[in-house]
Amino acid sequence: MFFRQAGIFHINYAADRALFPIPADRWMVGTLLALAATAPLFMNTLYLSSYMLPWLVWTAGALGLNLVLGWAGQFHLGYAAVMGIGAYAAVHGVRHGIPWEIAVILGGLTASVIGIGFAFAALRVKGLYLALSTLALQFVMDWTISHVPAISGGTQATLQAPDIRLLGWPVTSDAGLYYVALVWCLLVTTFMLNLRRTALGRALVAVREKDYAAAVIGVNSFYYKLVAFATSSFIAGVTGAILVNTFYHAVTPEQFSVDVSIQALAMVIVGGLGSIIGSYFGAGFILLMPGAMNTFISWAAAQFGLSLGIETLAHLPQALYGALIIGFLLVEPLGLGKIYNNVRDYLLVWPFGYVKK
Amino acid sequence: MEQPSVAPILSLNNVEVIYDYVSLAIKGVSIEVPTGGMVALLGANGAGKSTTLKAISGLLTAERGEVRRGEVTFLGQSISGMMPQDRVKLGIAHVLEGRRVFEHLTPEENLVAASAVRSRHVMKRNMDRVYGYFKRLHERRGVASGYLSGGEQQMLAIGRALMTEPKLLMLDEPSLGLAPFLVAEIFQIISTISKDEGLSVLLVEQNAVAALDIVSHGYLIENGRIVMHDSTEALKRNPDIQEFYLGGAKGKDFRDIKHYSRRKRWLT
Amino acid sequence: MDAVLLLESAVNGALVGLMYSLVAIGIVLIYKSSSVPNLAQGSMTMLGAYIVLAISTGVGAPIWLAIPLAIGVMFFVGIGIERLALRRLAGRPVIMILMMTLGIEIFLRAGTMTIWGGTSRPISLGISDAPLFLGPLLINRAYAFGAVVALAMFGLFVLFFRTRTGVVLRAISDDYTAAWSVGISVERGVALSWAMAAVVATIGGVLWGSVQGVDQSLALLLLKAVTVAVLGGLDSIGGALLAGLLLGIVEGVAGSFLDPLLGGASRDLVDAAMLILTILIRPHGLFGRHDIERI
DSSP: OOSOOTTOOOOSHHHHTSSSOSHHHHHHHHHHHHHHHHHHHHSOHHHIIIIIHHHHHHHHHHHHHHIIIIISOOOOSOHHHHHHHHHHHHHHHHHTTOOHHHHHHHHHHHHHHHHHHHHHHHHHOOTHHHHHHHHHHHHHHHHHHHHOHHHHSSTTOOEEOOOEEETTEEEOSHHHHHHHHHHHHHHHHHHHHHHTTSHHHHHHHHHHHOHHHHHHTTOOHHHHHHHHHHHHHHHHHHHHHHHIIIIISEEOGGGGSHHHHHHHHHHHHHHOTTOHHHHHHHHHHHHHHHHHHHHHHHHHHHHTTOOOOHHHHHHHHHHHHHHHHHHHHHHOTTHHHHHHHHHHHHHHHTTOTTOOO | OOOOSSOEEEEEEEEEEEETTTEEEEEEEEEEEETTOEEEEEOOTTSSHHHHHHHHHTOSGGGTEEEEEEEEEETTEEOTTOOHHHHHHHTEEEEOTTOOOOTTSOHHHHHHHHTTTSOHHHHHHHHHHHHHHOHHHHHTTTSOGGGSOHHHHHHHHHHHHHTTOOSEEEEEOTTTTOOHHHHHHHHHHHHHHHHHHTOEEEEEESOHHHHHHHOSEEEEEETTEEEEEEEHHHHHHOHHHHHHTSOOOOSOOHHHHHHHHHHHHHHO | OOHHHHHHHHHHHHHHHHHHHHHHHHHHHHHHHHOOOOTTHHHHHHHHHHHHHIIIIIIOOOHHHHHHHHHHHHHHHHHHHIIIIIGGGTTSOHHHHHHHHHHHHHHHHHHHHHHHOSOOBOOOOSOOSSOEEETTEEEOHHHHHHHHHHHHHHHHHHHHTTSHHHHHHHHHHHOHHHHHHTTOOHHHHHHHHHHHHHHHHHHHHHHHHHHHOBSGGGGGHHHHHHHHHHHHOTTOHHHHHHHHHHHHHHHHHHHHHHHHHHTSOHHHHHHHHHHHHHHHHOTTTTTOOOOOOOO
C-alpha cells in the first residue's frame, strides 16, 4: 500500500542500482530528512538534546560497528575502547590549540591506527578467538586510558571537553550541537548506503562469507580486513569525539568501558547484522529501552501496590536488557531491520500477497 | 518387474520433502527394501538421493527440512515424526555422505560413541565384530580419526554404523573419493556382512557400475522422482541405463548429445 | 625483594590459580562437549554462590546441606539454559551463539542483583583465617582448601571424559549431524554439559565467595576463567589445570613486582596480556586440539 511497485520499470542499470529505486522510498526518506532538519523548530530542547542527539550519534557508532561486524564479519568486542581513543585524542588536540574540525579528524585517525592493532589480531585468528582477543584489547585500552595520567589526567579524573568551534564559530546552542550530530550521522549513513554498490563492499561481503574462498578468487582478505577495521575505527573515533563534545561535555574512562562495547554490540544485533536502517532502530531501541523500562516498572509497581527497592529498580532494566538480547536471537536473529524489511516486502505488493518480488 | 518375495523391512510411500518451507527436494518417492536384501538408489547430483536417506533416518530437521507428505514405514511401523535416536534404536543406521567421522576421537572412541543406544555389555561384542570385518581399523585404533586415510575413514564410518546393531544399513556414497580397488574392497565387505547377518542394505551411489555389482534391485531417481525400478539384470540391460549411468555409449557426436537430452526428458 | 617473599607469592598465586581453573573448567566442559563458547560462566558462578546463601540464610539450613541443595538447583538451571536459549541456536554461526551467551551473562548477573541486591555478604565454610605454615612460607588456608577441591574436580572430570558418556559428549562437539546419525541424543548431551558446568560453577562460587564475599565481583572471574581456558586450550581439562597454575603464579609474582610500579590493579593487565599473547602466538592453547578447516 505504501510502497507500490506498480508502474516502475527501470530501463537502465543506473536507475535499477539507485540508492532508493522505488519512489515511495524516496518520498519517505525525503520526508524524514525534512523532519530531521526542522526538528529544532518544533521539538522541545529537552527531547532534542537528551533523546534525538545521542540517538543520532550512537546510530553513527552502530553503523561503524556494523561495517566490521555485519559486513566484514569480524568480531569486535573492543569497539568502545576505540571510540574512547578518538574522544581522548580529539579533546587533547583541542586543548593543545588544534582547531576542532581537525582535532576530530585527528581523533578518528588515531582511533584508526589503534583499530589496525585490533585488525592484526583479526589477521591471525577468527571467530571466537577474535572475539576474545578484542575483548582483551578492550581491557588493555581501559587500563591504559585510566592509568596513564597523560591521557586521562590521572585516575578517576574527568576531563572537560572544550566547546566546539566550527570554522571559528562557537557552537554551543542545543540546536547547533544537534546539527553537528545530524550531519555526522547522515555522512556515515550515506557512506554505508553506498558501500553496498562499491567493489569494497562486495569484497567485504566475500571475506565475511568465507575468507579463504575469497582469497582464492583474488580478493586480498588480509587487506580488506585491515581496511574494514581501519574504516570502522575511524568512524568510531569521530563518533566518540562527537559524543563527548555534544552530549557528555566531559570525558572519563567509564564512558568507554567494556559494558559500552557490549551495548554497541547489542545495538547491532538487535538492529540487524548488516542492516543500515536496523542500526537506527537498534541504537534507538537500546538507548531508550532502559529509561522506558524504568518508567514502566515504576508505573507497574505503583499500579499493583508493590514497593520495589532501589536495588531492584537499578538492576531490573539491565536484566530485561539481557532478556531482550536472548529474545531477539531466538525469535528474529536478523533483528529489527529484518522485521522492517518483512513488513516492507509485504506492503510492497499488498494486497496481492502471492506476487513474487 | 518381479516383486520381492519377502515382506519389505522398509517402505516409503509417496514421500515428499520440503526444505525451509520453500524448496521441494523429493516429490512423491516410493521405495521398498526387502528384508535381508540389498537395494541401490541411483541418480545424478542433486537428484534427491541424500534427502531420501535423511527422510528415513530423521536427520532432516537439522537442515530445516521436513517430510510434508507420505509415510515411512519400518518393520511395519510408521516412523514419521520419530527422533533420530529412536529410529537408530529401532535398527536404522545411516552412514553419512563424506564419511563424517568424529575427527578428534580415535577409531575406538568413535565406536564407543556410536554404541550410545545399545547396552554396555553388547558393546565389546559389537566392537570385536567390527574389528573382524575391518582389520585395518584395529591396527589404527589409537590414532585420531582425522588422520586416517579416506578408505579407513569410510570403513570407520561403516563400522560406527554397525555398532548400533542395525537391521537396515543405509550408505550414502561410500565410494566418494576412494580409489577403485578400495571401492571394490568396501563393497565386498558390505555384501559379506549382508549375507552373514541378514542385514538389509540401501545403497545410494553415483558410481552405478560398482553398485549394480552387489545389489539385487535398483531404483533410479531423477529430479526428486523415482523414474525406474527393476532388478539388477534388467537395469544393466536397459539401453538408457547403459548410456547414462554405466558409460556404455561410445563415439558420441553432436546428434547424440541432442539425442541424450531427448532421452533424459523422456526419463523424467 | 627477598626470595622467601617471592616464593610465597608464587605458591599462593598457584593456589589462587587453581581456583581460577575451577571457574575455567565450566567453559572447558561446555566447549569440549558442544563446541559452544560459554561467556556466562562468570555469572553462573555468582548465581551459584547466591543460591547457596539463599538456602542457608533463607531456610536456615547448615552450609553442608545448603551446598548440595544449591548444586541440585543449579543442575536444573543449566538444563534450563540449554532448553530455552541454546537448543534453537544449534548450527547457527558462532557470532549468534557468542552473543547469546553474552545475553545470558547479562541476564543472570542483573537478575541475581535484582533479586538479592548488590551488597557483599560473607559465606563461611568454617575454615580458619590463620595461615598455614609451610617452612618459612605463609599460606592462605582458604586458598589451599580451594586448590584441593579444584584438583579433586579435575580428577573427576578427566575420568568422566574417559567413560562412555564422556566419549559421547566429545563426539557431539566434533559433529552434531554425525552424532545424530549414530543415535546420540545431542540435545540431552548438550544439556548435560550445561548442567555439569552449572554444578562446577556452584562449587567455584562457594569457594570464591568464602574468600572474597558474595557479590557482583564474582561474575568478573569470567575474564580470568576465559584466559585460563584459552591458555590451556579450550577443550583440554588438564590444560585448564596447568594454565590456571601458570596464570596464578605469573599474576602473583608479576603483581608483587608491578603493583608498586604501576600503581595497583596490574593483575587485570597481566590477564589481558596473557590472553592476547596466547591467542596471537598459540590460539589453540597449550593442549587444545587443532581445528582443521576445509575449503
